[in-house]
Amino acid sequence: MESDDPSEAIEFGTDGWRAAGEEFTMSRVRAIGVAVAAFLDAADRSGPVAVGYDGRENSREAAEQLAAAVTASGRDVTLSERDCPTPVLAWTVRTGSYVGGLMVTASHNPPEYNGVKYILGDGTPARPNVTDELERRLTGRAPPQDAAGETSEATFTDAYADHAQSFVDADLDGLRIGYDAMHGSGRGVTDELLERAGADLTRFRCERDPTFGGGPPEPVAERAEELTTLVDEGAVSLGLINDGDADRLGVITPERGFVDPNVLLTVLYEYLLDHETEAGDVVRTVSTSSLVDRVARKAGQSVHETAVGFKWVAEAMVEHDALAGGEESGGYGIGSHLPNKDGVLLALVLSAAHAERPIDDRIDALLERHGTIVQDRRSLDCPDERKAAVIDSLEGTVPDRVADRAVAEIQTVDGFKIRLDDDSWVLIRPSGTEPKLRVYAEADSQRRVEELLDAGETLLRPHLD
Template identity: 30%
Template sequence: MIFGTDGWRGLLDSEVNKANIGKVAQAFSTYLKTKSGSSPNLKVVVGYDGRRSSKDFAILFSRILSGNSITAFLADKISTTPAVSFYVKENNLDAGVMITASHNPPEYNGIKFKDNYAGPFFTEETLKIEELIGQDLVQANDDKVYQVDVRNNYYLQLERIINFQIIKEAGLNILIDSMGGSGQQVIETILRKYEINSKTIFKIAEHDFSGRLAEPIEKNLAPLKDELLKGDYSIGIATDGDADRVGIMLENGEWLSAQETILLLADFLINKKKITGNLVKTSSVTDKLKQFFENEERQVFDVQVGFKYICEKMISEDIAFGCEESGGYGYKGHMPERDGILSGLLFIEMLARSGYTRISEYVNQKRKEFGNIYYSRIDFPYHETNRLEILPNIVSKNNHDFNEFNLVEKSEFTSSRGIINGVKFRFQGYTRWLLIRSSETEPMFRIYAEGDSESDVEKLLSLGKTLIGKN
């Protein structure tokens, strides 16, 4: 049972089943009690998405917490990860647990752990739980299990952050695709409270996400595109399986890349909302963020891929905005956590403040300001036994031939198990870099590149393949 960046996930039945959920719940309970010095007042919230068995697993997890004399606040309905995380923050709980496999296929399920700061566990803490797997289970009971509504205070928080009056006055018409995930009608419910026109498709949480992958990227959003083209909408908003990630589609059916989404959000937060503080991005995010927003008063930090690394910076530094390539964004004044619901609402407010009624008009204006983003990523399997040795070898070698690209900086990233799992090369120019990452759990390499032209990107990706011996 190997834990990943956010917790633990696996195939339903063969890996994620009641027996293994019980083992994780007991390990988690022991971890919390050890960490607190056996405090008698430990409190944890447990939420769940709409996947098969999620509710049953949440009940079991709560009962094992109770058996360990830990108070368990069990969500009374299917809930989003951001709402569960915010419940931790709002009620000063010791931790949160979300039964979900996020955007992964419906055959999967899993658990996300949230610490008392309302964000993902740090790596070393997750490893401590993993090391405790296999302890004898206590007798589960309901003595300290209480059903709660995790949504109400979360909604109030969104109303504190978003200016719904401006959105109402703009006369927008919003289309939301919840992708059959736990986002359900959350955005529409809040918008309709303010009499803002909106419609949600795939608004019922389904075990199988109605036959789609609940990941809000272009290839999965054909239904959103079709509906946008049939109606008179201002923007399309999609959230993933547990609603902590967002995808944006223009009203004309054009997908807005995560890289452009990030630039527009940063611009809106800094220049319109006047949010102060630094920015933090994962290493796979466009360097245009540095080009346009880094100055004497504001740093842009680069961290390795995984939102928990963004979370660490949001806790230790004054961070206005944290962003990752996969559509997960965190905000100052909220919590150090991804929030797809808030991200979607911020985009709607952005459009409302722009004076336009169609998001394509605003995006086209901003493209003139920021220019084109030349970026690509390739993923490919690598089944040879030396996979984990390749990146350390690349890091140790200092005479790589990068042809016309002049190396400015080389940085490496190390996993929680001490393995070099990423290396990034920055080259002369505003936005020229190459990132190579390897997976510890899958036979896979990922190569990312950004350049000043499409030709740059093609050449850099080819160089990346050469470095790992695949050209």
């Protein structure tokens, strides 16, 4: 049964509020719209709000409810005419007169989920200092206004596409690319950009299907089998796949199949160092590979490590005027374009990189220069209510040597990370979605990674008993 108090039912997590089935209700959606308007009023920020939505069954209805709630609070709204990618809305907010944006999406979650993201006026995801304020204002009741605001509609994708084409010097003439929208909001946007740049495009799942074919619209290897087969058979030289709201990107190549997102971030950063007018730092999450660190060090640039969640990557990108940012789940951003993850523009950028020099060749050269890095993880059961205490209890328990290497540094940006003197590391952090703790490890071989995972598990287990 739906709670009378939306503050009891709505909690903003890593990337907005998400809920499944009957937990996602229109009254709760309206409460978020009212809270956003009240937050902006309290901060004395005048201006309209942009509202977008993905292709899920009830996303358009939810977007209309958000618009109605915000306009009832006396503020104007521009509503997207069609479902659109989250990065399109974020870029629209950043470059327009908007003081914020609301996006109805559950991103890569299964079709029974939906949610709402709040985007700040600079195009970055809202951080806890903002979402905590929104949660405190979840009354669901708009204060009386002298006059309501107005809702207008616009096609956000047109201006974005023109910008993307001018931002990326991409000559894809004759390049055979396979593109999979996973029935999401990248359809008619990412594929059109690639074709405008000259690509010979083969499309997969580029029709709207609110069920996403019955599975989660997540750009991972097991959800990209048909596209991978097309690349394997030589019908196309590159495969690209977006998630449901097109803020993430997966890449498939002939030699490597589905490319490790950790490696892809490094390829992207190295490409940008060669092509941007000015060099810059790179931002990555604590669980993302340190391969990109080696490229940054050679270029004389710094690496900024953040907690997991692109909101933290985006914040650091702005703070350090970074060239690029990324995370191991396939979210990448380019600072001079948008300090947020964008699977649409990145499809065009990486296609341009591939046209200049195949991505497989780039990776071969990258690993030859900087060495091979292997990463893996394990999961251990841990009740949600004990996670924080277990992580805290690790402090002071780490020996001087772990898996026969000296401990160089212990970091607590997000979880508990032990960096060793050979640049390998072990990370213990709580899962954000399951009652588990994750043990990550990175080294130069799978054998060494297994040793580090064993060491991390040995260190952790006494604290779980």
